[in-house]
Amino acid sequence: xxxxxxxxxxxxxxxxxxxxxxxxxxxxxxxxxxYRQTMMRGLELLIYFNNNVPIDDSGMPEDRFSAKMPNxxxxxxxxxPSEPRDSAVYFCASSSQGFLNSPLHFGNGTRLTxx
Amino acid sequence: KNQVExxxxxxxxxxxxxxxxxxxYTVSPFSxxxxxxxxxGRGPVSLTIMTFxxxxxxxxxxxxxxxADTKQSxxxxxxxxxxxxxxxxxxxxxxxxxxxxxxxxxxxxxx
Numbered sequence: 373x374x375x376x377x378x379x380x381x382x383x384x385x386x387x388x389x390x391x392x393x394x395x396x397x398x399x400x401x402x403x404x405x406x407y408r409q410t411m412m413r414g415l416e417l418l419i420y421f422n423n424n425v426p427i428d429d430s431g432m433p434e435d436r437f438s439a440k441m442p443n444x445x446x447x448x449x450x451x452x453p454s455e456p457r458d459s460a461v462y463f464c465a466s467s468s469q470g471f472l473n474s475p476l477h478f479g480n481g482t483r484l485t486x487x
Numbered sequence: 488k489n490q491v492e493x494x495x496x497x498x499x500x501x502x503x504x505x506x507x508x509x510x511x512y513t514v515s516p517f518s519x520x521x522x523x524x525x526x527x528g529r530g531p532v533s534l535t536i537m538t539f540x541x542x543x544x545x546x547x548x549x550x551x552x553x554x555a556d557t558k559q560s561x562x563x564x565x566x567x568x569x570x571x572x573x574x575x576x577x578x579x580x581x582x583x584x585x586x587x588x589x590x591x592x593x594x595x596x597x598x
Contacts, residue, residue, distance in 0.1 A: 376530070414591065415531075417586065475521070
């Protein structure tokens with residue numbers, strides 16, 4: 373099992389540009405999460421998908437952020453336009469049915485720097 | 488206000504020594520408590536998950552304890568190794584998918 377795969381690992385972009393982060397969850401997992409991690413705030417949930425359907429997007433900071441999950445094996449998180457305060461590490465995580473007592477499997481994250 | 492507080496914020500120990508990390512929470516209702524290890528530049532990796540009825544759970548040299556009455560948990564690392572240097576994150580689950588993350592304890596194991 374390759375685990376959760378995220379790309380790119382690093383992204384440096386200028387303010388105002390569009391950024392797209394990608395995630396491939398573990399095969400068979402039906403829950404997918406996007407998190408953002410900063411030193412100040414730690415890990416914060418952005419959005420949660422179950423069976424490809426967005427269940428909770430209340431953590432998405434602003435309308436500049438959007439996420440899609442067109443199928444069970446792929447999800448994207450898009451920021452348009454990006455701002456310096458979006459600089460953080462973005463993690464994708466997946467989990468199997470019975471999430472309550474199953475671990476989250478995290479990818480290795482995308483480190484985003486917006487200048 | 489963060490409902491999961493971890494202490495200490497950082498810790499330095501000598502290789503081979505034991506250490507204990509603390510987690511206090513105010514999350515309610517409580518579903519389970521998880522400990523994750525996060526190496527620098529990597530995603531968090533699950534160490535243990537404990538439900539309300541579990542007091543202790545081990546994973547190799549890692550032992551987690553839970554006191555649901557006092558809402559406290561600890562993670563004990565035995566015979567530390569250099570590879571234990573990482574951030575350790577306590578996560579408390581309410582119900583469903585809602586997870587409350589602590590800000591972590593940064594552990595450095597020195598030779």
